[in-house]
Amino acid sequence: LFIPMSFLSKEAEHVEGFAKECAVVTHHRLGAAEGGGVGPAPDSVLEEPLIVRPTSETVIYAMYSKWIKSYRDLPLLLNQWANVVRWEMRTRLFLRTTEFLWQEGHTAHATHEESWDEVTKILEIYRRFAEEWMAVPVLTGVKTDAEKFAGALQTTCIEAMMQDGKALQAGTSHDLGQNFARAFDVKFQDETGSWQHCWQTSWGVSTRLIGALIMVHSDDQGLVIPPKLAATHAVIVPIYRDEAGKAKVLEVARQLKERLSVSGLGIVLDDRDTVSPGFKYNEWELKGVPVRLEIGPRDVEQGVCVAVPRVPTRELREGERRQKETLPLDGAPEHLKALLGDLQKALYARALTFREEHSYTIDDYAQFQADIEKGGFFWAHWCGSSACEAKIKDETKATIRCVPFDAKKEPGACMVCGAPSGQRVVFARAY
């Protein structure tokens, strides 16, 4: 949690990147303050202030330099879930909180080829998690020098589009080269006995992903949680009028819950009788439970239940409140699993369609300046100069989200200066 201040200053770019947003611990004790109450005790000043970690490269690499001596010690990987603090000027719920929980990995390798493999391997894991679990389509690519991690050779990232057309960096994987190895003296002897600096990587995703999940899928009716991430897959809402009906319906509902639960699904039976079914519908939609199963007297007679998936309300057609599907109670687990699978795919497809509908190729800078106002991703040619990048940021607040890996190679001219470009990069306003 605490990093000696001197560690931060060992890698020049790294300090520069984080110095402005560090919480600093200067005392280790409170004492009586002059005007009453308590204050930092003057005689408890730390000889060296401690920094509340904004990221852990420096502490971890200080240890790596002690642990790593031989090529036989490599590769080395350390992963931790930890809270970090970045004293940003402005916070934003889920997206940029002063303190946040994240996962950070740190590796050391013998060769650059090997460390780069690690960088791309992790990025691919992040991509798959975003797309296959969160149902959030992402672009993968490399950050420009202006946007990369402080101290890295290169930063790769996954970038998602929110429903307002703004971009969100959802995860990063850094190629640190030998920068930190040199700063922290992380060296090993190779097979020939000569000393080499390690090649390192670091990578992370944070609770920001929760913000991404909300901003990509949810609507004014509440959360939308992709089935693969939902703890509760379905809620059963029993419907009845009188005590006799209640007994009959609840009995069947309990059996249904049991059958679905043993098949591995998370099921809640909402048998509260203090609120109406309609209230329950809305409440569970608010909580984002993927499927609601209604079961009433008529259904019990027919041996069925009614399944209603939690789809974003803007998908609903005119005059149609919700799409409903009648499932036979026999084989309910299989039917529900199929429905959840469809829902997962539909959420991804919907988000992908949204992104594509808000992605544009553009060559004219004046047009870009006008169009950027409506949000979205803009694929444009860029000469590679920081000057053009900065000019665009100043004039439009748009940044280069990434130089995409899978962009086709096509010659073009920089949107700003006209210098040659080998491929398009993605511009957007970002959170």
Place this chain on the structure above:
RNA sequence: CGGGGCGUAGCGCAGCCUGGUAGCGCACUUGGUUCGGGACCAAGGGGUCGGUGGUUCAAAUCCACUCGCCCCGACCA
């Protein structure tokens, strides 16, 4: 730091301009009718208006000071 706004019932707000000791919705309590999309009717309980000082016969309302919070910009995963 620069700009803007707000503190009145548990929550969300109106009242303030044009002073006369508070009102609405939700929530809560009780009774009844309801229950397949956030129920309805009736009867209740709950605040002294962020704080301090001033003006006045009288202050949520006017004035001064003060405390707290929020939004926008620069920063940023």
